[in-house]
Amino acid sequence: MIHSFPCGDPALDFVGTWQARRNESPAEKLGTPAGLDAWFVESTLAPDGTSPTAEDLAAAIELREAIYALVLARLERHDLPEDDMTTVNTYAAHPPLLRVLHRDGRSKEGTSAAALSEIARGAIELVGGSEAGLLRECARPECTQVYIDRSRGQRREWCSMKTCGSRVKVAAYRSRLKAANG
Template sequence: MIHAFPCGTPALDFVGTLRARRNDEPTEKLASVADLDAWCVESGLLDGAPASDAGDLRHAVELREAIYALVRARLLDRPLPAEAVGTVNRYAAHPPLTPVLTEAGWSRVGSAAQVLSQLAREAVEIVGGDAAALLRECGRPECTQVYLDHSRGRRREWCSMATCGSRMKAAAYRARRRAGVDA
């Protein structure tokens, strides 16, 4: 797997394909059409690569940034940016993925454009619904993953305990050890 899915929802995991946004050089995880195809499969939205093209990749990045702008506005309790609202609504208006029943169960079929529609629809539901109150950004300064905090007490601090959480706890432990040695 080349992509990470710590956020618990495809739309927010999709936003996380641009890692460490505040760094001088963020890490782009959708650098190629192959990366987009891999994300579509690894996310579980499609069983097979949608054979994306360069236009699909441009659209994916455009949608990702619009979703992030909306999420960021909610996190900062600011009005939703009109351009981002228009972009997300435009993608949400396209046909979504098609569920199909097979002998093995069910799956979804569709194109990259349909994947983007599915993500836009999910973003509309998150940003425009009650889930917006659960939006959080990872507490690790180098990370900018956003997620829905479904934890008891709504005190989740990190996008994932396996990555950012363990790094932050290890850093805090080392700092306490150094403080103890210095004392």
């Protein structure tokens, strides 16, 4: 698996494909059309993939950055940027993935544009809905992942306990050991 999905929302996990965005060396997880297709498959958004092109990749990155700008505005309690709202609304206006019923189950079919439409629609629901107040940014300084804090008491600090939470706790433990051994 190339991608991770710790955020509790596909649009936020999609934003997280540009990892550690404020660090000196952020990591681009979509870098190629194949990386975008892998995200579609691994997220189960389009389990059979969409065979994206370089143009689809450019569109995906444009959408991702517009969603991030809207999420950041919500986090910082600022007005939503008009240009980014327009971008997300434009992608959401495309037809979504087609749901197809089969004798043995169901599938989702469509193009990369349809998959991006699904992501944009989810972002609209998130940024404009009741869960916008639950958006948090990971407390690990090297991480910029945004997640939905649905924890009881809403005191979750990390995007994922398996990765960031564990790293922070190990670093704190080592720091205490070093101080104790002086």
